[in-house]
Amino acid sequence: MSRRLIVGLLIVAAFVLLKGAVRATAVEASSYGLTFEIFLLVMDFSVLTLGFELALRRGATHKNALLVAAAVGALVTVLFSCLAVGVFHPRAPELNLTLGRHPDYLTVTLRYLLGFSRNLALWMLAFVYPILAADAERRRAEASELRRQSEIAQLRASLEPHFLLNTFNTIAGLVTKDPDEARRLLACLGALFDDISEHEDEWQTLDREVHWLQRYAEILEARHRGVLTFEWNIDEATRSFKLPRLLLQPLLENAVKHGALRRDGDGRVTVRSRRVRKTGGEDYVVCSIDDNGPGLPADKVRPGAKGLDIVRRRLNLHLPNSRLTVDSSAQGVHVLVEIPEART
Template structure:
């Protein structure tokens, strides 16, 4: 639609009548300035403004049904000029009949015919051109909104897929461990099944919640660590250092668990002694700062893998915040550290 504003029922109630009133006022005072009597100026201005408003209404109707594009843009100039020509000469014919006994007025009317035509045509062309520009801007804005909605839907779908991948990934690892314990340590296998059931019941029930408090996230993490302790016993030592100010800060659900799972994999697999994993949380400006630290053996074959944990967390952070600087890794003297920065906008 070309005249989106005029075709809008709410705006159309006052735009066309409003322009007619402004045109009438301008013409009336102009005619009075050039010496017409009040009655003559009022009558002339009234019918001239009526035809002007009618021309705008016709433009609205025409271009609402047909929006000129490409080679048809010349219609933006031809249609207003044609309407102006018809309006001016219809006005001249009517006023000549209405004021047939007013010689001075008729002379004034005849002398101003082409001036009226020029002003009316220029005004209606400007209105048509402005309406075309507004229409294109509105269509572009609508297109941008649709693209943003599609992009958001795509992001939401990918985030949902990543969250759904987290549990199967962890579940498969747990089932493999249970399988290894069934024959040698059936009691531990049973204990692990019960813990796994509790963990999945808690996380699946809140799967639709994308953000939770750090306190809730830590509760899920501790449930997960109880499962891992069934496998590794005293060898798995996890040290928490949580700033009390961070407990109510928000974090994407199950964001830390894949990092801790990654730390356990690279810290305990292939190692026979006790291994300490450190988890630190603190507030730094408008960020929740998380650190997961574990020892590792650079020569161990356990370092090989798909890298799902780090990659999934990095991708989730990018989809949520559009930034790639929120996850950083470092290794020094056989100690591997992952650092997360979660923006807090509240």
């Protein structure tokens, strides 16, 4: 039994108990009257639920199904009021069907319709409102997921051609100078894209991410031999941690293009990862990428650099509890990505 159904039944039970308590304190209490009102409640709920479900099965929206159920319930109430006045009351007046001493069709019908409207409101509160609320939440979640997937697709479309163009420029510089090296780097590039095409999952382990970045760094080191070096300090305890694919690649590319290569002959990029326990006991995986370039300009934005914006947006989409910080000085730029291990 679903939780919504249990909640609805509890609401109905509470209403019946309250109604019984009021009846018990009445001057002319009648068990027949209470039993009859409970019968009307069950009848109304059954008709409303049946009409609602049948309308939904025929493809009606929740709003239209609710209108159909209310119309069917009102029609059944009118028919039952006619039976009560013309059949039940004359044959068994002791049942006290809340008709009065001299019932007429119009008065009784209006009285029953008033009771039906009360039961309709209770039925909507107990059973329909939770369904509509859950449906609205589901639609909101679906819309949010569609927006997220669209944003991710736009980010990947922006990231991958940007990376490909820069990599081909690197290889193009070696075609005439060192054809063997250019062929080797083309093979390396092919291996990189094989790795991308073989794994369609948006997530991958940090170990695989670092392996991919090291191949990428090999291409860059080949072009800028003697000018650019990389250092890797990856904590073994972080290698199995999962993060969005190619999350760190724009940061590495920024550190090279706008940092290390702006020095005279001794550019260096350092990639680190470690586990950190923050105050309060929450564990984080921290990845940092440092360069020894001239630092950020006064406005904190490197001309043409999109990497920070891409990573920040992907973190907001995938890992809203994470944090990206950038520290700059004359000795270089330090970029830190902090991701909680217990992601919610």
